[in-house]
Amino acid sequence: MKHSFIDEYSDLDSFIHRLDPRTKLIASLAFIAAVVLTPASNWRVFIFYFCIISFLLIISKLPPLYVLKRSLVIFPFVFLIAVFIPFFKEGEIAGSYNIWLWQVSVTYSGLFILANVMVKAWLCILALILLSSTTKLAELLKGLGQLGVPRVMILILSFMYRYIFVLADEVMRMKQARDSRNFGRNRLHQLKTIGNMVGTLFIRSYERGERIYAAMLSRGFDGQIRTMQNLSFRPVDAYFSAIFCLILIFPCVIWW
Amino acid sequence: MDKVIEIKNLSFNYPDGHQGLKNVDLIVCPGENVAVIGPNGAGKSTLLLHLNGILRGNSTVKICGLVMEDKNLKEIRKRVGLVFQDPEDQLFSLSVFDDVAFGPINMDYSESEVRQRVTRSLEWVGMGGYEQRSPHHLSFGEKKRIAIATVLSLDPEILVIDEPTSNLDPRSKWTLVELLKQFPMTKIIATHDLELVNALCHRTVVMDEGKVVADGDTEVILGDIPLLKDHGLARANL
Numbered sequence: 001m002k003h004s005f006i007d008e009y010s011d012l013d014s015f016i017h018r019l020d021p022r023t024k025l026i027a028s029l030a031f032i033a034a035v036v037l038t039p040a041s042n043w044r045v046f047i048f049y050f051c052i053i054s055f056l057l058i059i060s061k062l063p064p065l066y067v068l069k070r071s072l073v074i075f076p077f078v079f080l081i082a083v084f085i086p087f088f089k090e091g092e093i094a095g096s097y098n099i100w101l102w103q104v105s106v107t108y109s110g111l112f113i114l115a116n117v118m119v120k121a122w123l124c125i126l127a128l129i130l131l132s133s134t135t136k137l138a139e140l141l142k143g144l145g146q147l148g149v150p151r152v153m154i155l156i157l158s159f160m161y162r163y164i165f166v167l168a169d170e171v172m173r174m175k176q177a178r179d180s181r182n183f184g185r186n187r188l189h190q191l192k193t194i195g196n197m198v199g200t201l202f203i204r205s206y207e208r209g210e211r212i213y214a215a216m217l218s219r220g221f222d223g224q225i226r227t228m229q230n231l232s233f234r235p236v237d238a239y240f241s242a243i244f245c246l247i248l249i250f251p252c253v254i255w256w
Numbered sequence: 257m258d259k260v261i262e263i264k265n266l267s268f269n270y271p272d273g274h275q276g277l278k279n280v281d282l283i284v285c286p287g288e289n290v291a292v293i294g295p296n297g298a299g300k301s302t303l304l305l306h307l308n309g310i311l312r313g314n315s316t317v318k319i320c321g322l323v324m325e326d327k328n329l330k331e332i333r334k335r336v337g338l339v340f341q342d343p344e345d346q347l348f349s350l351s352v353f354d355d356v357a358f359g360p361i362n363m364d365y366s367e368s369e370v371r372q373r374v375t376r377s378l379e380w381v382g383m384g385g386y387e388q389r390s391p392h393h394l395s396f397g398e399k400k401r402i403a404i405a406t407v408l409s410l411d412p413e414i415l416v417i418d419e420p421t422s423n424l425d426p427r428s429k430w431t432l433v434e435l436l437k438q439f440p441m442t443k444i445i446a447t448h449d450l451e452l453v454n455a456l457c458h459r460t461v462v463m464d465e466g467k468v469v470a471d472g473d474t475e476v477i478l479g480d481i482p483l484l485k486d487h488g489l490a491r492a493n494l
Contacts, residue, residue, distance in 0.1 A: 125364075138351050160316065161350060162348055162350055162391070163344075165392050166344055208344075211340060214305070215338075215345050217310055218308055218310060218337075218407070219358050219362060219410065220330055220333050221358075221409065226361045226364070228357065228361060228370060
């Protein structure tokens with residue numbers, strides 16, 4: 001079965017793809033921190049950061065349309081959270097409305113902050129798309145492991161990524177079987193069927209978990225998670241990190 | 257040390273009370289290829305799970321002279337390579353390399369030794385160069401072969417395979433049979449694919465309802481049509 005993958009374009013080859021996952025992880029976190037910590041009034045800095053991330057996206061050879069489409073996913077979430085800011089922020093009033101018994105007013109500074117939150121969220125998601133599309137998930141997890149994330153967490157994430165598609169296939173087959181037997185009738189009946197499917201899926205996953213554990217035991221697993229370290233931090237990673245940090249700090253120096 | 261597997265009077269009850277095995281006796285000598293056949297639910301898989309101590313019944317199972325005890329478990333699991341029926345269960349890592357390396361890493365081999373074993377076992381099953389692929393993207397036949405490689409990397413003395421040919425198309429099936437023929441170690445194969453039994457095993461054990469009902473030469477057993485009919489392995493008279 002064909003699924004779209006989180007790391008869909010991680011097979012491409014570019015300078016960014018070849019960097020050590022740890023370099024990319026830390027650079028992404030640094031970028032996000034820099035974006036979030038920049039005061040909203042410094043709009044030039046945001047343009048500057050946008051140029052950096054665009055440049056990196058271009059040299060990573062990711063299809064621009066794909067990146068754009070993916071990045072738009074974040075807006076509904078951010079909008080839902082931030083939509084009330086313009087109503088509560090005090091300042092010069094941009095518009096005032098009477099809704100039944102209440103009078104609500106929107107302020108300029110509130111709108112400005114809303115726009116800024118959207119820009120910040122978008123820049124951050126671009127950085128994360130760059131990270132996740134240029135790094136294979138297996139490599140990313142290895143990087144996280146070496147950066148000190150507990151191995152149990154890494155193992156859980158890796159099992160999740162390995163079996164999410166197997167489960168998706170199972171759900172799809174169950175749906176096909178259900179639809180082949182004329183799924184319909186009334187709402188209540190439909191809900192009941194869906195409930196049964198969820199339960200079945202849970203039991204199947206549980207049993208699969210047991211079998212996987214038996215397969216692990218058969219190959220000498222004794223509860224201790226051992227891994228092999230095979231990431232290489234090369235000079236180019238060091239140069240990239242140094243230059244990237246300098247660039248991130250650059251706007252603070254000239255525009256503050 | 258002339259018996260690699262020695263099971264005497266083994267019975268096993270599942271936690272829900274269902275009796276999986278009843279008084280099973282089995283002795284296997286080095287280099288034998290034994291087929292365990294029987295209808296669905298006959299206890300074949302249950303028996304296989306006893307061979308490396310995943311399940312433990314009420315009697316002693318001896319593998320290569322080692323009694324099935326907690327202190328011998330690691331050694332026994334190194335000697336018995338158990339391949340599960342569904343390769344999706346066997347291949348749980350994000351890359352083929354990690355999966356094949358899982359056993360050797362658990363045995364605390366050095367890094368170069370692990371790499372060597374991975375390369376060798378993948379080449380053995382004809383999947384050299386697949387190290388960095390993700391198991392999810394492979395075809396079913398490829399998954400089956402890599403599942404076998406994951407236990408070959410431990411150099412087992414006994415290769416135990418549950419339903420190696422289920423869900424395989426005839427071409428993949430016969431390639432797999434040719435592959436299995438090349439392996440010199442003792443093989444225990446649970447299946448109900450009688451073509452496979454005929455091509456690969458000289459000895460056949462028939463199981464039904466948790467009991468061993470026949471044990472002998474493959475030719476004799478596969479020639480005994482009434483026996484096969486009795487245990488749901490041949491087309492019944494209508």
